[in-house]
Structures are given as C-alpha cells and as structure tokens.
Amino acid sequence: MAADLLLRARRAIVDGAERSVAVVVRDGVVAEVAAYDADVPAREVVTLADDEVLLPGLVDTHVHVNEPGRTEWEGFATATAAAAAGGVTTIIDMPLNSIPPTTTVAGLDAKRAAAEGRVLVDVGFWGGAVPGNLDDLGPLHDAGVFGFKCFLLDSGVEEFPPLDIDGLDLVLHELARHDALLLVHAEDAAAIHAVQPGPAYADFLASRPRRAEEAAIERVVAAARHTGGRAHVVHLSDADAIPMLQAARADGVRISTETCPHYLTFAAEEIADGATDHKCCPPIRERDNRDRLWAALADGGIDLVVTDHSPCTADLKCGDTGDFAEAWGGIASLELGLPAVWTQARERGHSLADVVHWMAExxxxxxxxxxxxxxxxxxxxxxxxFTPDETWVVDPARLHHRNPVTPYSGRTLTGTVRRTWLRGRVVDPDGDGAPQGRLLRRGDA
Incomplete structure (x- = not known):
C-alpha cells in the first residue's frame, strides 16, 4: 500500500543523533524511518533542501493563550498560528489569564468551546489549583487536564489567587492520589520588595532577588517530599536553586524544572532602562547566571525549555513610560523559541539533537x-x-501572535522554520484552510 507521504532528508534528528533518512507517513503516523534512498511508493514525496534539517515538531507545555476573557491579549487562532510558524505542533495552555480560569470543569469547558475548530496545532490544557477548589481537582483530572498550575504569590490577576503553605500541602496530597503533576510558580512574596516606580531595570531586578525563588523552591521540595506528590518548578531563572533541586531528586523527591528562552538569551547587564518588553517574573538575571543555566541544561540539572509565552496588549507593557512598576510581566516568544535557543546553543557547542531533546522530547x-x-x-x-544556518532579524510586525510586542525585536537570530507538518499535513500559518489541530486530553497518543 502506498504511503501518504514520504519525506527525504539528508539531515534529520532521530534517536538523539543526526541521520539521513526517509520518513514514511501513513494515516498521520510515522510508519517507518528508512534509509534516505529507500524505494517506498508514496502519494506525495517531499525532498528537503540541502540546508534544511528535519526535526520533530516542538512541544511547548507553557503557553498563555488567554482566551476567553482576555482574547485581546492573545487567542487560540493567533497563538496556534505563531506556534506553527515556529515549528511548535503541540501546546499546553495555562489555566490563567483567561476568564474564567481553568479551575473548574466549567472553566475547562469554556476553554474547549473557545478553541474548538480554531486551532492550527494540537492544544491541551492545564488545570488550576487555587484556594477553595480542592474538590474540583479530581473532576478536572478526570476531564483530561494534563496536570495543575499554582502560584505561591500574587499571580497578577485576581481570579487566580495563590496557595499558602497549608494549601500547597493539601493540593499535593490530593494530586498524589491521582499521580497528577503540580506546576508551581515558585517565588516567595516575603522575599520580594516593592518595585520603585520608574524605568530602571536594576530596581526591578533588585525587587525580586534570587532568595525569593530559593525560599519558595525549598517549600515546594519539602511539600513534595512530605506528600509524595509530583512537582514541577516552572520558568526557573535562578541558577543558585539548581543544586537544591538536584539534591532533592537524588533523595527520591519527584520534582523537575524548566527554564525559558529569554533566560537563556538575555542578560540583565544588557537590558536598557525603560525596556519593559523584557519584564517577566521571575526576572532575567545577570550574564553569569545565564551561563550557569546553560551548564545545568547540559548536565541535566534543568529538564526542559519552554517559552512561557505570556503576551498582553501593547499598552499594558507601558512602553510610553518605561515604568517597570506598572508594566505587565510577561514575554511573547512562542514563534521565536526554537531560533532563540538554537542561536545561543550553537555558540556554546550544543547540537540540534540537544535542542530537540530540551524542546520536543x-x-x-x-x-x-x-x-x-x-x-x-x-x-x-x-x-x-529547519534551516540551522540562516540568519534573520526579528520584525515584530511579521510575527503571528496577536500583539507585536517582544524583547526580541531587532535581534538577529539564527535558524528559520520553513515548513511545519501536523500528522503529515502541511500547516500554513497564513493560509485560509480549515484548522487541523485537535484538542487533547491527558492520555491521548
């Protein structure tokens, strides 16, 4: 029987290495990874250019789509177009900043209804853990969320309040019954200082010291150890916390962590005063810290890289005043994650296989x-x-996410995504065809 698609690639990342292959696709699934010149009948044959490398579609498990409720910040149509343009074929949507948040089955249903028929790539959903919704966690788990997200300090939106220490323990106890994963925004409010109004990045950085992350992570480690629950620290920016996480894992605590392209790309010393497009929480730290994050990726101290795509409207970034105290904290980068990470990775001697492991597998x-x-x-x-040697300059107006605001504006990156396939079908982020993305539930293949 003829295959639906045969992709020939002189360079492809397969089993953690670069190989020449022919990928045989039937019914949206890889049926065989054959030799490059294998004689396989197929209805469509695509041969990649010599400057292209075939990669698996990336999986971004930290994306804020914000629809419904704050769709003017971002929506499923624009977010998934950005994902497809950046080689991302699966995203998992965070339970905030949408209204309602995904803290009840009704909230999850609202998300699904907003996304149905409008997604260009596959989309799954996280549930939310907030004070008072302990009885909602089991039903949300049964409804197919991939796990749960909580904050240990003010989330920035009133409909998603933080857990206190007792609440964290209660949630992890409950989730341990389901073997469900808890994602934690780990910063300690007691260690954070008020931001001085104004454009000074140094003032914003000083307001959220490393100790804020470390104190919160200590609590997460203790709670995971005590309850036997599974915890995952999101968007780690403080390299000083990594030994604590490694020691906990060595003791059998079920805890993992991620970092983000902006922490691996930018450095505090390079951020101009008033450059509020760089504001995120926890903050981008110093150059030495960035280098140690890269070292932790290399030795397994950090498990994966995801974008934490957290866009907003341009006015909320306060670009006119440059006031870090007032600006929304979040970085839009869903379309840029792969080239941003690859640009830095290749300079440090890492391979595309490394990037695929961190950002896909x-x-x-x-x-x-x-x-x-x-x-x-x-x-x-x-x-x-993916073309790993092609350089280009980021123009926010040409990106696909809803609002043209990103700290990567004007930055030269290396690597472009020329085509993306979802289940063997080309996804055109600029096209008018019917969206082919699916809404995923936990346990889906």
Whole structure:
C-alpha cells in the first residue's frame, strides 16, 4: 500500500543523533524511518533542501493563550498560528489569564468551546489549583487536564489567587492520589520588595532577588517530599536553586524544572532602562547566571525549555513610560523559541539533537505525550523543516501572535522554520484552510 507521504532528508534528528533518512507517513503516523534512498511508493514525496534539517515538531507545555476573557491579549487562532510558524505542533495552555480560569470543569469547558475548530496545532490544557477548589481537582483530572498550575504569590490577576503553605500541602496530597503533576510558580512574596516606580531595570531586578525563588523552591521540595506528590518548578531563572533541586531528586523527591528562552538569551547587564518588553517574573538575571543555566541544561540539572509565552496588549507593557512598576510581566516568544535557543546553543557547542531533546522530547514526556516530540515509528508525523544556518532579524510586525510586542525585536537570530507538518499535513500559518489541530486530553497518543 502506498504511503501518504514520504519525506527525504539528508539531515534529520532521530534517536538523539543526526541521520539521513526517509520518513514514511501513513494515516498521520510515522510508519517507518528508512534509509534516505529507500524505494517506498508514496502519494506525495517531499525532498528537503540541502540546508534544511528535519526535526520533530516542538512541544511547548507553557503557553498563555488567554482566551476567553482576555482574547485581546492573545487567542487560540493567533497563538496556534505563531506556534506553527515556529515549528511548535503541540501546546499546553495555562489555566490563567483567561476568564474564567481553568479551575473548574466549567472553566475547562469554556476553554474547549473557545478553541474548538480554531486551532492550527494540537492544544491541551492545564488545570488550576487555587484556594477553595480542592474538590474540583479530581473532576478536572478526570476531564483530561494534563496536570495543575499554582502560584505561591500574587499571580497578577485576581481570579487566580495563590496557595499558602497549608494549601500547597493539601493540593499535593490530593494530586498524589491521582499521580497528577503540580506546576508551581515558585517565588516567595516575603522575599520580594516593592518595585520603585520608574524605568530602571536594576530596581526591578533588585525587587525580586534570587532568595525569593530559593525560599519558595525549598517549600515546594519539602511539600513534595512530605506528600509524595509530583512537582514541577516552572520558568526557573535562578541558577543558585539548581543544586537544591538536584539534591532533592537524588533523595527520591519527584520534582523537575524548566527554564525559558529569554533566560537563556538575555542578560540583565544588557537590558536598557525603560525596556519593559523584557519584564517577566521571575526576572532575567545577570550574564553569569545565564551561563550557569546553560551548564545545568547540559548536565541535566534543568529538564526542559519552554517559552512561557505570556503576551498582553501593547499598552499594558507601558512602553510610553518605561515604568517597570506598572508594566505587565510577561514575554511573547512562542514563534521565536526554537531560533532563540538554537542561536545561543550553537555558540556554546550544543547540537540540534540537544535542542530537540530540551524542546520536543522532554516536554512531551513531562505530560505523557510519548508519541509526540520525536521521529520514530508509531509517533505522530508532527515535523518541521529547519534551516540551522540562516540568519534573520526579528520584525515584530511579521510575527503571528496577536500583539507585536517582544524583547526580541531587532535581534538577529539564527535558524528559520520553513515548513511545519501536523500528522503529515502541511500547516500554513497564513493560509485560509480549515484548522487541523485537535484538542487533547491527558492520555491521548
């Protein structure tokens, strides 16, 4: 029987290495990874250019879509177009900043209704853990969320309040019954100082010291140890916390962590005063800290890289005043994650196989999507053609996310995504065709 698609690539990342292959696709699934010149009948044959590398589609487990309720910040149509343009074929949507948040089954239903028929890539959902919704966690788990997200300090939106220490313990106890994962925004409010109004980045950085992350992570480690629950520290920016996490894992505590492209790209010393497009929480720290984050990725101290795409309207970034006290904290980068990380990785001697592990395979495994994030027989034919040597300058007006605000504006990056396939079908982020993305539930292949 003829295959639906045969992709020939002189360079492809397969099983953690670069190889020449022919990828045979049937019914949206990789049926075989054959030799490059294998004679395989197929209805469509695509041969990648010599400057292209075939990668598995990335899996981004930290994306704020914000629809419904704050769709003017971002929405499913624009977010998934940005994902497809950046080689991301699966995203998991955070339970805030939408209204309602995904803290009840009704909130999850509202998310699904907003997304249905409008997504260009596959989309799954996190649930939220907030004070008072302990009885909602089991039903949300049964409804197919991939895990739960909580804050240990003010989230920035009133409909998603933080857990206190007792609440964290209660939630982890409950989630341990389901073997469900808890994602934690780990900063300690007691260690954070008020931001001085004004444009000085140094003042904003000083207001959220490293100790704020470390104190909160200590609490998460203790709670995970005590309850036996599974915890994951999101958007780690403080390299000083990594030894604590490594020691906890060595003791059998079930805890993992991620970092983000902006922490691996930017450095505090390089951020101009008033550059509020760089504001995020926890903050971008110093150059030495950035280098130690990269070292932790290399030795496994950090498990994966996801974008924490957290966009807003341009006015909320306070670009006219440059006031870090008032600006929304969040960075839009869903379309830029792969080239941003690759630009820095290649300078440090890392391979594309490393980047694929951090940004495709490891995030997929975190959420149990073991047929995503890899090129292998039985895996979804979610793929992208990436040019690792092509340089380009970021123009926010040409990006696909809703509001043209990003700290990468004007930055030269290396690597472009030329094509993206979802289950063997090309995804055109600028096209008018019917969206082919699916809404995923935990346990989906």
């Amino acid at each position: 490891a995030p997929a495994d975190l959420v149990g999507l073991h047929t995503k994030g890899r090129i292998a027989p039985g895996a979804a034919a979610d793929l992208c053609a």
